[in-house]
Amino acid sequence: MQRIRKNRGIKGAASWCAFAAFLYLFCQYALQTAASFLMGLRVEGATLENPVGFSAAGVNGIRLMIGVLALMGPIVWLLKVTRLNVEDLRIARPPQWSPFFCSILFLGIANAGNVVGALITRLTGTQSAPTTLPDGGMELVLAFCTLCILPAVGEELLFRGALQGLMHPCGSVAAIFGPALLFALLHMDLAQGITALAGGIFLGWLAERTGSILPGMMLHFSNNCIAFLILYLQAYAPGMAVTGIELFVLLAFPLAAIWLLWRAVTQQGFRFSDGMHPGVDISAVFSSPAYTLAVLILLGATIWQSVVPA
Numbered sequence: 001m002q003r004i005r006k007n008r009g010i011k012g013a014a015s016w017c018a019f020a021a022f023l024y025l026f027c028q029y030a031l032q033t034a035a036s037f038l039m040g041l042r043v044e045g046a047t048l049e050n051p052v053g054f055s056a057a058g059v060n061g062i063r064l065m066i067g068v069l070a071l072m073g074p075i076v077w078l079l080k081v082t083r084l085n086v087e088d089l090r091i092a093r094p095p096q097w098s099p100f101f102c103s104i105l106f107l108g109i110a111n112a113g114n115v116v117g118a119l120i121t122r123l124t125g126t127q128s129a130p131t132t133l134p135d136g137g138m139e140l141v142l143a144f145c146t147l148c149i150l151p152a153v154g155e156e157l158l159f160r161g162a163l164q165g166l167m168h169p170c171g172s173v174a175a176i177f178g179p180a181l182l183f184a185l186l187h188m189d190l191a192q193g194i195t196a197l198a199g200g201i202f203l204g205w206l207a208e209r210t211g212s213i214l215p216g217m218m219l220h221f222s223n224n225c226i227a228f229l230i231l232y233l234q235a236y237a238p239g240m241a242v243t244g245i246e247l248f249v250l251l252a253f254p255l256a257a258i259w260l261l262w263r264a265v266t267q268q269g270f271r272f273s274d275g276m277h278p279g280v281d282i283s284a285v286f287s288s289p290a291y292t293l294a295v296l297i298l299l300g301a302t303i304w305q306s307v308v309p310a
Helices: 002-042 056-081 099-124 137-170 172-185 190-210 214-236 239-268 282-287 289-307
Strands: none
Touching: 002 056, 002 137, 002 172, 002 282, 002 289, 056 137, 099 190, 099 214, 099 239, 137 172, 137 190, 137 214, 172 190, 172 282, 172 289, 190 214, 190 289, 214 239, 282 289
């Protein structure tokens, strides 16, 4: 009877997570469509993708607002229609954690994912859409907010806060994996998805271990800042200097993470299972037809966008 009750719980929680993921996409596309429509009313032919007659700062401001609303929409909806409470988001100061150890470990995992993603990109012959940054001014500030601050705060609130909080009663393993998989697939890019899945699992583990999403926000933000800096240097710094920095980031962090983890395990008895609470198996998240269907649809869309030529 207890096993059946747990499975029913994970089935419902996973289904709500799937609905929230699609609501996030719907809000994003609906807001983008509305913004393009309003821009076209002001300047004939203008859209969000072709913002003729609009300044770069204005367009970046619109994109920032769309990102904020698209991320907050599913959170507010879940708070209203499910058992999720504000306390379940775990926006609280963690009682104790190891910032240096966790930062190096997370950046090592993220950059190892970047290496794997780069190999996938090379093997499949695909290329992600390039991100260009302005050289300075308010345009650069808004780009920084959109690419660094918004994902670190908004995505952690949605995925490690709302979705993981919703699944938390079903056990740490399912609560970590279920939202992390959706988080990875919503990137709609095979290479980025690898990094997002590995990083999402680590950030989910950190939220379970510390009881707070604030450390994850900090780590997410630091990773975004490094990526932002490299993008900026690629556009405005000498090529050889950028290559050296990229190689250092891609190799130094994973190697440092392996060394720190080896020391923590062999000398301090560190275990990832410490602080986790038992529950259903990972496979139980797929007991929800809605979650399974969402994963298949998002996986299909990711493969289509990443592999099939335009």
